[in-house]
Amino acid sequence: MKFASPQPFLEALNAQTVRSLLPTSMSSAQLAEIPARILERARFSAKVRNLEHLAVIEDVSTQVTEGSLDIATARLRVKQFVASTGYQADESIRGGLQDFLSTARTELQVRMNVQLAQGAGWHQQGQDPDILDAFPALEFSRVESREEPRGTWPKSWNRARAETITDGATDSSTGRMIALKGHPIWARLSRFGLPYEPFDFGSGYGTEDVRRADAMALGLLDLDTVIVPDDRGFNADLQASPAVRSARLREAVEATGIGRFDAEGVLHYVEPEGGV
């Protein structure tokens, strides 16, 4: 086997670049109310109001995605930045996910950012019509081992299938969870509303291509079915400057009515009744 020089993971890096930094006082549960298409353009971390903090997370996540930094060093750099601000977590939350300095929190921040970029990149690279023709479906299965598997995915799969379209997706009772690429089940299955990995925090499940012959044998499509490519619009977004992208994102978030930006550019939750 021969080897060549590394190629940048452009589609994944683009997915990182189009995301504008979004300082916020909102919790992760509140952020989850923002539509996926908007969140896909935002880099946020629950309760992080410091733009520089988000920039450090962005920087190290990009380097991990490029393949030039390991996750432990990335995590260390985030911790070093947070420590340099004089931050100290309250005793009651120390070491947990709400503690900006904890290993649990920094690990999650880096891993999620990297995995979302890689998921978007692999998804985008697979939108070639010939690849979609040859591998028109995806199988949802375990891709990373877990000591204590949740065991809830088959049930979630069938619920997502029932809530979207049953055609083009298998029932999990068949022993396999397979659906056509572009099927709405993928976004419905995802905690983040996105049709690619990761599908939840810390999930060991992911997707792999299914050959056309196998998908046809399962009755998911016929010989002539065409899978339409899904363009997430990252390339188009990159035509705009970061300032324009950021302004668009802020407008889109405020238009949802979920949050409002203050004079410092920090997003705050707006109660459904109307009070900030």
Place this chain on the structure above:
Amino acid sequence: MPLVPIMAFDDPRKYPPLLRLADGVKRPEVRRVMGRGVANRLRKHFTELDSKRANRLGGKRTHFYGQVRRSVQNPLVEAPDGVMVSINHVGIAQRYFGGVIEAKPGSKLTIPVHPEAHGKRAREFNDLTPIYFPDGDGILVRENPASPSGIGEVYYLLRQRVEQKADPSVLPTDSELETAGFEAGEDHIQTLVARSER
């Protein structure tokens, strides 16, 4: 460093029948499909390694091979008959090729030897004490009166250099990757033929 294997489908004697008849390997659209088959085989291999190779120290798993799987890119076609897959993970080339890692001048490599140290940088701990030996190597110790020695536990070894053995098994064999490419290409040509025959 990332690892970028190139697969050359350059031996026509190995081509499956339809791929040979259609001269498919020369067609970029077929080769893109073959490349996808190769990338899928790589991802499957890394999933298998993730389930088989937990860290030896027994600490919290970092899922190294799960990370590697997610860093596999869709291949690029390489003229005239190859595909190139970039695996953008910082540690995979070192595992494959092995080799010497040298500490920067004035510093030491920190080699985790304690389950709690696995997947962590030594600087993430603020209570480790260095102990140096006359030969320049050393250890990082965490005080623990309850430990077998009554003093503490060793978390890291401090070394000037380490030599890692090459491990080609972190990638599938050439033959496995080639088969994956051929199967994907042959399947695709079969689909195209089936459509044209109606």
